[in-house]
Amino acid sequence: MIRNSERKKVIHCNLMSVFLAAAYNPKAAVVFHAPKSCSHIAYNAFWEMRRKIENQKNLKTEHDCSNLFVTGLADKEAIFGGEKILKECLLDVVAEQKPEYIIVAAGCAAGVIGDDVAAICQEAEQTTGVPVLYVEGSGFMNQKAVDGVLSITKAICQRFVYPLLKKTKDPASIAVVGMNSIFSPTKEIQEINRLLGLFGFTKIYYPPGGMSLEQFKDMASVSAITAISFLPKTLVEVEKFAQQFAEKREIDYIKLKIPNTMDAVYEWLQTIGTVLNRTTEAEKLEELEKQSYNKFLQQITTHISNKNYIFA
Template sequence: MVMNKRATPVRKRGYSCTMPGVWRAAAHNEGAVVIYHSPKACGHIGREMELGMHFRSLAQQQFCAGQYSAPLVISGLQEEHSIFGGAGLLRECIDYVAAEYKPKYILIANSCVAGVIGDDTAAVAGEAEQAWGIPVMSVPCYGYLDGDYYTGFYHAGKVLAERFMVKQPKLVNMVTLLGDRGGPNGADVQEIKRLLGYFGLKVYCHFPAFASLEDIRRVPFTVMTVPLSGTRQSYPWIRKLGLDLEATLDVPLFDSDYPAGWQATVGWLTDLGRFLKQEEEAAMVIEMELQRLKLHVDKCSTVLKRNRIAVCIGRPVHYFDPALFLELCALYEVQAAGIVILDDMLAAEQAQALRQELSGYATIPCFAQAEAEAKALLQTADIIVTTHELADTGKKQLFLPLLPLAGVGGIMTLMTKLVQLAERHERRGGVMYV
């Protein structure tokens, strides 16, 4: 039995709204204020995201004290505005924000309600900008009508780039990270910085998130952009933002698959060496990272070999690539006893697509959740590695992260957690999160 905490997705496109993407793109940009032109209820999404990130950074000791948080203000659309329009309400909201917060710029995220009633938020933003003498920008997407979270994130970045960036001479060895992977102190960001450091590269800033107005204006000074994205939904949008900056500002995009897992890390480093014309340095870096990984494998594999491990997958292939964990099993000489497809987490066509994806791993048996073999596997397994919490709290469970971890550091983090779980007393179950 699996604890299902949300509706089963049946579409390839994400269910998320574009407005949280706009919010995240400017949430920690000093001097920014974000307005949701929406009903009040929409505001809880941004608040919950911010609270989640706050507590996660505290738990992982990655909290950045004093970090700026942009105010999130809701215009407060109501039923009457669906008839008479909400442009006047938005004007009042902008006036309030400009007078109360005295921001350096205002970014407006539009709800699907604003799109349906046809509010010309761009025109309202232009009028307010003239009145207050500060940049006021409307992001051209409307809630669920125009895509998902990453659509809003991309369009917010594009609006900021178009408004504040111009071509500049390049600063040697300075790069810009594109996207958001837990903020500047996040483990993935630190791992990417470490890998870039082998080549003498330093990170100037994150864009569009975690960047002051001065940072944003100086992005064109950097010699390249490096995407922070490891999922099939986010990468096309982050790549598109990088290509936009390359086309308009001559800031080259380093376009390579995210370094999640060993083979992807090798590919990323190889591509980076080729991009920088430092192929020999890249080969040396790969060898150093391999030796680092081997030391960790030698340290962990003895413990892991003694455990019977089952893998449970309940995410569609569009959201989760099973090859990553199975690659780590091979690296650490751990044989997965079997894979269980959590059918009650997936629509029928998603379960079929996942089974087809897993058919390439002929040495690992694969079962549907309802099959007797699946139940026997889960009962006899010492450890269950899973995409969803199982109701059997007596079992040792490792909860696989939705976002894959970067580099050798990410591999070591995940597999160290697995070792810690394996070393728990056999009667002590529970879920461990990466």
């Protein structure tokens, strides 16, 4: 019965989140193994968000969604399988676009007909020499929502970061996983950067959004990692990944959350100070933050005193 099945749950297609997570990655191509209409979802979402995001973040780019491709599964492939057109599509993308790597995501149709997408990706990579990363998930055919940011981060780290984990640790470098640096609110990113900067972190990576292949490789030298998901439902999985990364890299894992109150800011400083064994420094920073906040309150109080306001 429908009442006792998974069908009554709202499950979002993973294709849009996968593309938006990598839409601004230079020299990366995203291929959907799905009908043409599926790419329309991601295409529309990109254009609806592009102007607003680029204006807010002052991004100087002519990005036009030209790194999105779709195999165009049709009735014929739905009956006889679509592995052939997937491989042809991957070969064409390499020949025409010359990407540094390709991200492949499958839609519902590919999941239903049982195409071995992972095997085709591997075969295409062997033929072209271009890394082809398969992101698991088949459109709506999942028991839970697929986090494109986390899925691509995992795939990219597995391919480009983990092989370089023996690089020397950079004390000024930290990774923040779970956030989409392009589409996350600007003020949140700025505040996270500011607070991490108080402890000397000047190289802050937010995989995978907007990062180049060289930046992914440089991420292998981070001295700490934290997990802050802008999707609360996926926070547990994001934290689990961050902990595993820290264990592989043998670095500090700092459990944090987006600081949306002053008390949360103080808690941030205390937590980072404790993990990094810099509690004295954290206490001084906390006192400076309190002084700055009190000064701000005094200025606001002076500004609004003896004035009438209408709140709408």
